[in-house]
Every structure is written in C-alpha cells, then in structure tokens.
Amino acid sequence: MSATKAVKPVGTIKQIATGAKARAIAASEPVAPKKKPGKTKKPLAPERVAAILDALCKAYPNAVCALTHRSAWELTVATILSAQCTDVRVNLVTPSLFKTFPTPKAMAAASLPEIEELIRTTGFFRNKAKSIQGAAKCVVEDYGNKVPQTMEELLKLPGVARKTANVVLGSWFKIADGVVVDTHVLRISKRLELTENTTPEKVERDLIKVIPQDHWIDYSHEIIFHGRQLCVARKPRCVDCSLETLCNSSDKTWTSH
Ligand code: SF4
Structure with missing residues (x-):
C-alpha cells in the first residue's frame, strides 16, 4: 500500500497578498466579462429556428389575437x-x-x-x-x-406605430409585413437567443432576418400565448415547456418558489 503524501498548496504572490496590497492587485486585474445569457453554439442556425417554430406551432396550434374585434x-x-x-x-x-x-x-x-x-x-x-x-x-x-392595408398608410394614423400596424395587417388582412413585437415577443425572443437587442424596432428587424416570412404572423401569436401561459417574465415554468431542450436562457426556472 503506498502512502499518499499530502502536498501543501503553494500560494502565488497574488494569492497570498492581503489587505491594501490585495486590493491594489485586484484593481489592476481585468474584470471578467459578465456571463452572457444563452450559450447555444449557433442560435440562429436555420434548423434550430425551424425546431423552435415547430415546437411553438405544436404547443399553440390555435393561437390568435386575443383582442375581440369584428373589423x-x-x-x-x-x-x-x-x-x-x-x-x-x-x-x-x-x-x-x-x-x-x-x-x-x-x-x-x-x-x-x-x-x-x-x-x-x-x-x-x-x-x-x-x-x-x-x-x-x-x-x-x-x-x-x-382602414388602409399598407404599413406606410397605417403609420399615418394617430396612435398607430409598427406594433399596431403589424397586428392589423397580420391578424385582419393576413398580410405578413413584419413581426408584432410586444413585451412577450421581446422577452422570449431574447430568451431563445433569436435576438440580442432590447428595442422593439431592432428586435423586429432581427426576427425578420431569421424567421421565414410565412411564420411572421403565427410566431407572434404563439409567443404571446407562450408568454402568458409558461414563459412568464418572472419564474418561467420551464419544467412544463416543450421548448426546454432548445432553450439555454440563463433565467430558466424549475421551481415555483
Ligand atoms: S425553457 Fe423556460 S425560459 Fe426557455 S422558453 Fe421555455 S419557459 Fe421560457
């Protein structure tokens, strides 16, 4: 039986420095970058985006605009x-x-x-x-x-910005001119690493680039349902989420407390 000899840890000058000296060294060290949310290798790979769209479509096959309207x-x-x-x-x-x-x-x-x-x-x-x-x-x-049927004309109506115009064009006229970006679409598109931006205009631009146009209308409806039912702002219910294997969001939550 061979005896294992305990090896005393040898500290470097930095490790054993204390007090003011340690603080001075720490101040001169480069600050480690904050961990970026999400760690998918190729988050915008077409096959990954297609898998997300497929999972959303299966989870929310009847997602439509929740605002009651007849015209x-x-x-x-x-x-x-x-x-x-x-x-x-x-x-x-x-x-x-x-x-x-x-x-x-x-x-x-x-x-x-x-x-x-x-x-x-x-x-x-x-x-x-x-x-x-x-x-x-x-x-x-x-x-x-x-009500006009083009983005350009709709934007001339007082109180109508791109979000409202996209809702009317998509949900009523079935025209996919852009992607509706509300608070749910903004938050969840970021969690799914389809965008790194935080303003609706930039997020919409990113989504238009990665999502095929024939999914622009449904994507928003499905994400809004997802945001209301599972992927809520605080403590998303990841355990029940069918997108979980595709999602590397840093704020995934597994408990309800
Ligand atoms: S796994 Fe969690 S954070 Fe990711 S999409 Fe699903 S509910 Fe949202």
Whole structure:
C-alpha cells in the first residue's frame, strides 16, 4: 500500500497578498466579462429556428389575437387601447365603445370626453381618446372610411406605430409585413437567443432576418400565448415547456418558489 503524501498548496504572490496590497492587485486585474445569457453554439442556425417554430406551432396550434374585434377598424382601436393594458381589460371596454360609436365616422364626430369616459379603465385614457378620434378622422377623411392595408398608410394614423400596424395587417388582412413585437415577443425572443437587442424596432428587424416570412404572423401569436401561459417574465415554468431542450436562457426556472 503506498502512502499518499499530502502536498501543501503553494500560494502565488497574488494569492497570498492581503489587505491594501490585495486590493491594489485586484484593481489592476481585468474584470471578467459578465456571463452572457444563452450559450447555444449557433442560435440562429436555420434548423434550430425551424425546431423552435415547430415546437411553438405544436404547443399553440390555435393561437390568435386575443383582442375581440369584428373589423379592421375595431382591431385598430382595440390595439391602440391595449398599450399598457391587458387584452382582458380592453375586451371589457370595447363592446360599449363600439355600441356607442359603431363606425369611424361616428367616432370622428364624438366628443373627446365621451370617448374618454368609455375607455377610462384602460389607462392613459386622454391620450388614447385623442389617438382613437384622430385615427377615425384620418380613416374617414383620407382613406374613404376604410382602414388602409399598407404599413406606410397605417403609420399615418394617430396612435398607430409598427406594433399596431403589424397586428392589423397580420391578424385582419393576413398580410405578413413584419413581426408584432410586444413585451412577450421581446422577452422570449431574447430568451431563445433569436435576438440580442432590447428595442422593439431592432428586435423586429432581427426576427425578420431569421424567421421565414410565412411564420411572421403565427410566431407572434404563439409567443404571446407562450408568454402568458409558461414563459412568464418572472419564474418561467420551464419544467412544463416543450421548448426546454432548445432553450439555454440563463433565467430558466424549475421551481415555483
Ligand atoms: S425553457 Fe423556460 S425560459 Fe426557455 S422558453 Fe421555455 S419557459 Fe421560457
């Protein structure tokens, strides 16, 4: 039986330095880069993106826009109202709003306080009332009472930015001009390493590059469902997620406490 000789650890000058000297050395050391979220080798590889899209499609085969609407106009208004507000809350407000002002013409002729009163609970109601009325006037005066079907024209409506325009084009007209980027799409696309950006415009640009155009509309719907059901902002329910093997997000969570 051979005896193992204990070897005393020998410290380097840096390791044994203490006090002020150690602090001085530490200050001169290069700072280790923060661990980057995600560690997939080729996160944008077409086969990985295809696997993500496939998993989403299987998990949420019936994902559609959750805002109640019967026309392009109602969807435009509902999407404007959904800023900083839940779809559930918007759906509580829109029936009486559209009953009182059923057409863009009626909305354009309404008084602002009347509109404000009907949409008060969606928050930011003064600005939203102005936007809705302004959009109604624009639709009536510039577009012959019809919501336009191009990004360029939609962006001319007050209160309509790319997100709202993409919602209307995609969900109503079935035109894939871009990708809807809301808070869920922003957060989860980053977790899935499909983008490293944080602003909706840049994230949309990234997604357009990696997602085939025939998935642009469904991707947003499915991700929004995923964000509501599992991949929530805090403590995503990764144990139940069918994308788990594809996801290397640094904030994966396995417990609910
Ligand atoms: S594994 Fe977790 S973090 Fe990744 S997509 Fe699924 S729920 Fe989101």
